[in-house]
């Protein structure tokens with residue numbers, strides 16, 4: 106089986122000439138199905154830039170990234186968009202929920218984008234809301250939900266496409282310690298499968314115990330990969 110992610114000498118710079126600054130330099134690593142890999146490192150060390158290249162958002166200047174054996178930056182741009190929609194589930198730090206839509210409609214968005222039937226999409230959204238324990242909140246707008254509940258709506262929305270790769274950007278930053286741990290317990294027990302790889306960028310040391318491995322970045326480079334404390 107191919108690794109979930111295989112990055113080879115991924116490099117991204119911004120600016121040209123004297124102003125050229127490297128955000129990510131020749132980063133190579135593999136991540137595997139069935140693991141939770143944390144990416145940690147100081148602000149500005151290149152974590153978001155790296156995630157953006159892995160998930161088909163930002164084209165590298167050089168290097169390659171294969172997701173489940175597919176070299177994504179060799180795909181045509183419409184295929185890259187399809188890859189993003191089908192293979193990657195994003196959970197953003199501030200959830201990115203649409204305030205005027207109900208919780209179920211928010212979760213259904215990826216299906217609507219894939220031109221699936223509205224009623225079917227809402228039905229599937231209800232199913233994933235049940236998985237994240239929010240079955241009875243389907244009709245509410247996000248503003249009526251707590252921070253932890255909104256985080257779970259974002260999770261449900263990332264799950265509806267059945268992605269192989271789930272990417273969480275600071276998933277617990279705005280949550281209290283208990284809620285953060287509940288979310289991470291949920292991710293570990295209900296979302297991680299042996300066919301899924303979860304990548305988490307975080308500064309939150311309260312959740313480091315959930316990492317199978319931790320990759321540390323500094324100044325655009327990987328300076329260490331160690332086994333996490335997760336057993």
Ligand SMILES: Nc1ncnc2c1ncn2[C@@H]1O[C@H](COP(=O)(O)OP(=O)(O)OP(=O)(O)O)[C@@H](O)[C@H]1O
Nearest residue numbers: 119120127128146147148149150151152153154155
């Ligand atoms: N669009 C851009 N244009 C110019 N420079 C950029 C751009 N995006 C990122 N950078 C620079 O690249 C470097 C890495 O940024 P990046 O956002 O990847 O770091 P990070 O580790 O995710 O930081 P944080 O933890 O603060 O989110 C930084 O020096 C940043 O200023």
